[in-house]
Amino acid sequence: MKNRKLLMIPGPIEFEPKVLQAMGAVTTSHVAPNFINSFGNSIELMRKVWLSPKGQPFIVAGSGTLAMDMAAANLIETNDNVLVISTGYFGERYAEICKRYGANVTILKTEIGATVSLTAIEKELASKKYKLLTITHVDTSTGVVINPQPIAKLAKKYNVLSVLDGVCSVAGEEIKQDEWEIDVVLTASQKAVGVPPGLALLVASEKAMKTFKNRKTLVGNYYADFTNWLPIMNAYENRNPSYFGTPPVNLIAALEVSLQFIIEEGIENRFKRHQKMALAFREAMLALELQLVPISKNNSSNTLTAVYYPENINGGDFLKNMSDNNVIIAGGLLPSIKTKYFRVGHMGSVNSNDVIATISAIEKSLKTCGYHFRNGIGISTAQDILS
Ligand SMILES: Cc1ncc(COP(=O)(O)O)c(C=O)c1O
Known part of the structure; x- marks a missing residue:
């Protein structure tokens, strides 16, 4: 396809042709045996991908924000204390969602590109009785990854539920939900899971389900209420027809x-x-003497990279050049630095050719915009890592 553009934004991503064929197949009834089987299989497969053999999966029509909303709506009751660990835009969003359900929210954050220290988290957890904490595994606005394992351990120590926003990490970054004892791991279909936008996906631990069942008040959101969805998930898993809201x-x-x-x-x-694709891409950007938004290699995500424009380069011109060079990437998202950086997604079925093609387009576009560097330095750096 002469005019095909490579989609390298942090979701939606490039999808496998067989996935797209399933999207284009004749739509069946939601109670047809083949669909019931597909739904049941998907629930079972989610447990394997989440590494959560004991977890309760939910598959609901909606975006990642709905998955965030579902976790909050079902686990929070008015006046619960909630700790939000924020590394960017989506941490702030989680704080807003929790407030809607009456939580007293405390946000822990640091400078842009950094992560919150375990010491700060423990100090906060020790200061009062928290019900729940949220972690954004990879904040898509900064490309910062946080290690959820020690935070989940702290949550356990203080008997606090842990909720991992894995919208930009599930099936890309390492997560072992049961082993790490994370109570909710949620995502959306359009990122590393590799399915067009439209599914909110969530796996809840036994402890999370127990907390939900022991609620004293009704869930304040009708569509998100596990009470409505749990029987549906159970029915499909047992290969029985069921209905609450028409499944996609x-x-x-x-x-x-x-x-x-x-x-x-x-x-x-x-x-x-x-990890390999991300390393190749990041090292290529550094070889081009560009600065990354994450301030250390240890907190740079493997699903996307956020890169500052060089001085005197206009972001709009650069992004247009990228598109003219047949690669679509994303501009900034975090309001305070929005016009100063770009974001490249490298997740899902991404391969080394995609990474090299993207770096090549970045080199061409930077050159057109007037930035000077040693020709091909980004590409050769990445090739060395990929080969
Ligand atoms: C980390 C993170 N959380 C939540 C969301 C919200 O997901 P959605 O846009 O599917 O509602 C996104 C979207 O990019 C995200 O990256």
Whole structure:
């Protein structure tokens, strides 16, 4: 396809042709045996991808924000204390969501590009009785990754529920939900899970489900209420027809295909591939003497990279040049630095050719915009890592 543009934004991403074929198949009834089977298989596959054999999966029509909303709506009651660990735009969003359900929210944050220290988190947890804490695994506005494992351990120590916003990490960054004892891991279909936008996906631990069942008050959101969805998930898993809200039949068929691909690749192999692609891309940017938004290599995500424009380069011109060079990337998102940086997604089925093509387009576009560097330095740096 002569005019095909490579989609390298941090979601939606490039999807596997077989996933897209499932989207384009004839739509069946939501109680047809083949769909019931697809739904049931998807629930079982989610447990494998999340590494949560004991978890309760939920598959609901909506975006990642709905998954965030569902966790908050079902686990928070008025006046609960909630700790939000924020590394950018989506941490702030989580704070707003929790406030809607009557929580007293405390936000812990640091300078842009940094992570919150474990010492600060423990100090806060020790200061009063918290019900729940939220972690943004990869904040898509900064490309900062946080290690959720020690935070979940702290949450356990203080008997606090842990909720991981994994919208930009599930099936890309390493997560072992049961082993790490994270109570909720949530995501959306359009990122590393590899399915077009439209599915909110969430796995809740036994402890989270117990907390939900022991609520004293009704869930303040009708659509998000687990009371409505749990019987549906159970029915489909037992291969029985059911109805609460019409499921997005084609999206769920596509989800089954994509989750199957993930399992075939092997979840550990998939994490490693993401690490390699990200390393190649990041090192290429550094070789071009560009500055990354994350301030250390240890907190740079493997699913996307956020890069500051060089001085005197106009972001709008650069992004237009990228599109003219047939690669679509994203501009900034964090309001305070929005016009100063760009973001490149490298997740899902991304391969080394995609990474090299993107770096090549970045080099061409930087040159057109007047930035000077040694020709091909980004590409050769990445090639050395990828080969
Ligand atoms: C980390 C994170 N959380 C939440 C969301 C919200 O997801 P959605 O846009 O699907 O509602 C996004 C979207 O990019 C995200 O990256």
